[in-house]
Amino acid sequence: MNCIVELDNVSKSFSGLTALQGISLRIWEGEILTFLGPNGSGKTTLLKILAFIEKPSEGSMYYRGGKVTDENMAWLRRKATMVFQRPVLLNATVYDNVAYGLKIRGFPKGEISRAVKEALGLVHLEGYEKRPARKLSGGEQQRVSLARALALKTELLLLDEPTASLDPKSAAIIEDAIVTVNRKHGSTIVMATHNVFQAKAMPNRVALMEAGRIREVGTPHEVFSVLSKTLVSFAALDNTLIGEAKVVGDGVSLIDLGNNFKIVAAKKAEGKVSVFISPEDIILSRTRFESSARNLFKGRITEISDMGSVVRLRVDVGKPFTVQITKRSFEEMKLNLNSEVYIAFKASSVHIL
């Protein structure tokens, strides 16, 4: 395997504050690598360094074996492109947004229009060319951002939380597009996420990040088996909990998360485990309701974050849970801070890591 980028003891600080410390990492050509860590762990800064937008404060960086310097950085920038967590769009049409990087590179018109069309196809936005980009929904805006990056077919594609705060449909389209360009064009993909489930499903390798450092790097299988031991420090990750599991029936386990808080999981497990419940898999209700979901808890909303088309709620049911619902349901349910709510999730939504 060829090493495309190598970081050697890279640190980065912003006006005295350390964002990254002693990062040494090799990125292999054609792989999908995910940085998993809580907010503020340095994921975005690391991606910006890999995109050649930020310079390391200390340490060295190599691109295909050649040292990255102040002189060649502007040139190397065209080898990589980054999609930011919050979609940043030019105040122009979808077409002009997606075409921007190609125009800068001086491609002929016909080639640009072909590349734009192909990129929009990958994110299922065919026919959107003439629409003003900033008038689109949050999910569509993020897809335009991705298409704009894909159109460039750079060797290295950097994605910062590409699906956080998106509706499930847009998230699925984006995940699909990422896997497609990785397989078809062999683009190397480096992605940041704080979604444990995504980190487990997509990549070839996972790097666990915490407080500006890389704690572990390996295959998802390797890393998640360590994760249970180091998980305490990852408490900031959404809905990632540790407990004691016991098989209670046919393919079903009861997991005691402490303080007599128990959840049911549709998987056999014994002993100490880490579990993850995706925020989109939790159903929220104003009233107690009957359903097939085996886990039902009552609690109060302690935090509300507006993420555009979706709203993230922190619900304290004895343990804090993050629940993601669409903005529309949020408004229809007239939810407020401290509202009393019920949360429910299926035993099969409990992922044992």
Add this chain to the structure above:
Amino acid sequence: MHMADFWQILGEAFRLILTGDRTVYQTTLLSLLVSGTATLLAFLWGVPIAALIALKSFRGKLLIKSMFNALVGIPTVALGLILYMLLSRSGPLGFLGLLYTPTAIIIGEAVLVTPLIISLASSAIEAVDPEIISLAKTLGASESQASTAVLREAANGLMVAGIMGFNRAISELGVALMVGGNMVLTTRIAAQINYDIALSLSLTIILLLVVFAANILAYIIRRRKA
């Protein structure tokens, strides 16, 4: 002045406008040309300075910014006097022979509206999402191409800055009077008051129409900003 006189004068003023009186039209045209050129000049050197203030960090930036903000309100008559002293025959720039020419008014008004354009333009550029620079760069732009992308994002605000500059230029009296004498709308309005008040009023109506039209245009551009 009697009430009857007022209506008569108003009628005469409209007659002058509608029949295409030469003085009215020549004065209007010269005013538009002088103020337009002055605004264009101020825009050409003001926007790069505004971009520098908005996008770069350097020592004394706040000082320079507050200085331009303060200069926005400079009394036109004060600036007019200074320019008069510079341009008058015995002044340091007297050899250019510019005093009482349209060129003198253009220079004066350009200087006058420069701080206004810089203030408005730098605010407009600062209002652009700072991530646009990172975005342009990661899509392959050079430093200067990234700055251009930011300016393009600020286009509406820059247009408003230009219109406001033009408005200030065409409606000011002090500079035009001190270095230009009696040539443009405002100075003629003032000068004709005791001789031909109907002419004064017709020029006033035109001036107000121009200013209103410019303001409406600025309003539309602001609203378009989404």
